[in-house]
Amino acid sequence: MEIDVFTLFPPAFAWFQSQRHVTNTIAQGHRLSCVNYRDHTPLGAGQVDDTPFGGGAGMVLRVDVVEAALRARYAIDPVELCRQRRVLALTPSGRVLDDALVEELAAESLLTLLCGRYEGFDERIIEHFTSDQVSIGRYVLAGGELAAMVICDAVLRKLPGALGHVDSAIEESFSRALEGAPEYPHYTRPAEYRGWKVPEVLLSGHHANIRSWRLQQARARAAQRPLP
Numbered sequence: 001m002e003i004d005v006f007t008l009f010p011p012a013f014a015w016f017q018s019q020r021h022v023t024n025t026i027a028q029g030h031r032l033s034c035v036n037y038r039d040h041t042p043l044g045a046g047q048v049d050d051t052p053f054g055g056g057a058g059m060v061l062r063v064d065v066v067e068a069a070l071r072a073r074y075a076i077d078p079v080e081l082c083r084q085r086r087v088l089a090l091t092p093s094g095r096v097l098d099d100a101l102v103e104e105l106a107a108e109s110l111l112t113l114l115c116g117r118y119e120g121f122d123e124r125i126i127e128h129f130t131s132d133q134v135s136i137g138r139y140v141l142a143g144g145e146l147a148a149m150v151i152c153d154a155v156l157r158k159l160p161g162a163l164g165h166v167d168s169a170i171e172e173s174f175s176r177a178l179e180g181a182p183e184y185p186h187y188t189r190p191a192e193y194r195g196w197k198v199p200e201v202l203l204s205g206h207h208a209n210i211r212s213w214r215l216q217q218a219r220a221r222a223a224q225r226p227l228p
């Protein structure tokens with residue numbers, strides 16, 4: 001998989017790119033790159049945004065700047081590009097990221113993520129240069145960088161070889177293995193702490209009983225915390 005993140009702040013991704021599951025996927029031949037809109041702006045003095053028509057607070061990311069950055073990277077018209085690969089605009093009001101969308105994105109071989117800043121995108125960017133809008137929740141962040149990292153994190157850990165243990169991503173919250181339910185509780189040593197005991201079944205070594213207890217716990221959690 002090749003993921004390109006368009007941002008005004010590529011250094012923000014340095015920590016994320018050094019995380020083990022990310023370096024594991026890179027070692028497997030996947031790619032995660034950042035493109036700085038500012039490096040390709042056709043405007044003077046590194047300008048990338050402008051005041052909104054009609055007035056109002058904040059600055060809006062310009063459509064010509066985003067087109068220049070996309071063309072520099074892909075050498076085709078961005079209108080055509082978003083018919084050939086998923087180009088996601090990160091917006092607070094987009095489709096809310098969930099495990100189903102993560103699975104969908106993890107099945108793509110090419111992904112482009114556009115981070116907004118300030119007041120957001122000129123609407124023509126969203127309309128003509130992107131295939132989808134994705135939100136990481138119904139709240140407003142200062143920029144798309146954290147949202148892009150959340151998406152990349154969730155998507156990359158689905159790829160084979162990302163995690164130390166292959167089973168880690170198979171049986172976890174919202175997975176098919178758990179019927180879409182939240183994961184069951186985990187415990188580790190000590191088996192008793194301040195009188196709080198680990199459920200007996202987990203110490204029994206009886207794998208079928210443990211499996212059935214875990215599934216029942218996951219179902220109980222799903223009933224207690226229904227998904228929106």
Ligand SMILES: C[S@@+](CC[C@H](N)C(=O)[O-])C[C@H]1O[C@@H](n2cnc3c(N)ncnc32)[C@H](O)[C@@H]1O
Pocket residue numbers: 089090091092093114115116117118119120121134135136137138139140141142143144145147
């Ligand atoms: C301050 S926000 C702009 C908010 C916009 N004026 C609005 O009211 O919808 C700046 C940028 O942060 C990103 N962003 C903010 N919240 C987000 C969220 N919940 N999910 C995804 N991206 C988000 C988007 O890229 C957005 O363009």
